[in-house]
Amino acid sequence: RKEVEQDPGPFNVPEGATVAFNCTYSNSASQSFFWYRQDCRKEPKLLMSVYSSGNEDGRFTAQLNRASQYISLLIRDSKLSDSATYLCVVTRNSGYSTLTFGKGTMLLVSP
Amino acid sequence: GAVVSQHPSWVICKSGTSVKIECRSLDFQATTMFWYRQFPKQSLMLMATSNEGSKATYEQGVEKDKFLINHASLTLSTLTVTSAHPEDSSFYICSARLQGQGYQPQHFGDGTRLSIL
Numbered sequence: 366r367k368e369v370e371q372d373p374g375p376f377n378v379p380e381g382a383t384v385a386f387n388c389t390y391s392n393s394a395s396q397s398f399f400w401y402r403q404d405c406r407k408e409p410k411l412l413m414s415v416y417s418s419g420n421e422d423g424r425f426t427a428q429l430n431r432a433s434q435y436i437s438l439l440i441r442d443s444k445l446s447d448s449a450t451y452l453c454v455v456t457r458n459s460g461y462s463t464l465t466f467g468k469g470t471m472l473l474v475s476p
Numbered sequence: 477g478a479v480v481s482q483h484p485s486w487v488i489c490k491s492g493t494s495v496k497i498e499c500r501s502l503d504f505q506a507t508t509m510f511w512y513r514q515f516p517k518q519s520l521m522l523m524a525t526s527n528e529g530s531k532a533t534y535e536q537g538v539e540k541d542k543f544l545i546n547h548a549s550l551t552l553s554t555l556t557v558t559s560a561h562p563e564d565s566s567f568y569i570c571s572a573r574l575q576g577q578g579y580q581p582q583h584f585g586d587g588t589r590l591s592i593l
Contacts, residue, residue, distance in 0.1 A: 369519070373517075406567070406587075406589070407586065407587065408569050408584040408585060408586045408587045409520065409569075409584055410584070411581060452519070452520075463510075463522065463525065464510075464522070464582060465522075466519040466520040466521075467519055468517070468518060468519040469519065
């Protein structure tokens with residue numbers, strides 16, 4: 366089983382739509398969880414951390430289910446500029462420094 | 477905010493050439509820097525963890541003699557791909573982590589696209 370699994374997509378949605386991405390991770394020792402965004406041929410950029418209680422940042426809502434080892438990202442009112450690949454990232458173990466990246470889910474928002 | 481600069485952005489060179497990539501933290505001191513590699517449509521894969529003043533820790537399957545890492549100061553780490561071959565063509569990205577207790581985020585450089593002919 367891969368350490369971090371994501372549906373590669375692409376998810377094609379119209380502007381204004383709501384879209385959700387899911388991710389599962391295999392290492393139960395992982396302590397920190399993140400969603401990164403990566404534009405084509407660019408470096409990944411931190412979108413948001415994911416907390417057990419769930420957290421929201423504007424149009425973005427992240428959820429974590431530790432029991433199921435499952436992470437989600439919800440994007441409301443999609444914008445054209447949201448088109449990117451969304452990477453699910455977890456820390457490798459109980460330490461903080463080593464990150465394990467999923468392959469990413471591609472989102473394409475069309476006019 | 478924390479800025480990480482990576483140089484060069486693009487490298488195209490002949491097979492057998494050695495290529496050096498620099499990663500600098502511009503406005504903070506980074507005791508730990510990370511080197512990743514990303515092939516097309518693949519995830520970022522950690523190659524090695526670089527600690528200032530000590531030897532890098534390489535991930536399983538990454539040849540330390542092939543990918544030389546030097547982290548001589550708190551603001552600079554270098555990755556040298558020795559005798560590069562076409563299969564080494566990839567997107568190489570570094571990140572730097574701020575000093576401090578608990579979780580400190582990694583800040584990524586903008587990557588180096590390496591093409592070996």
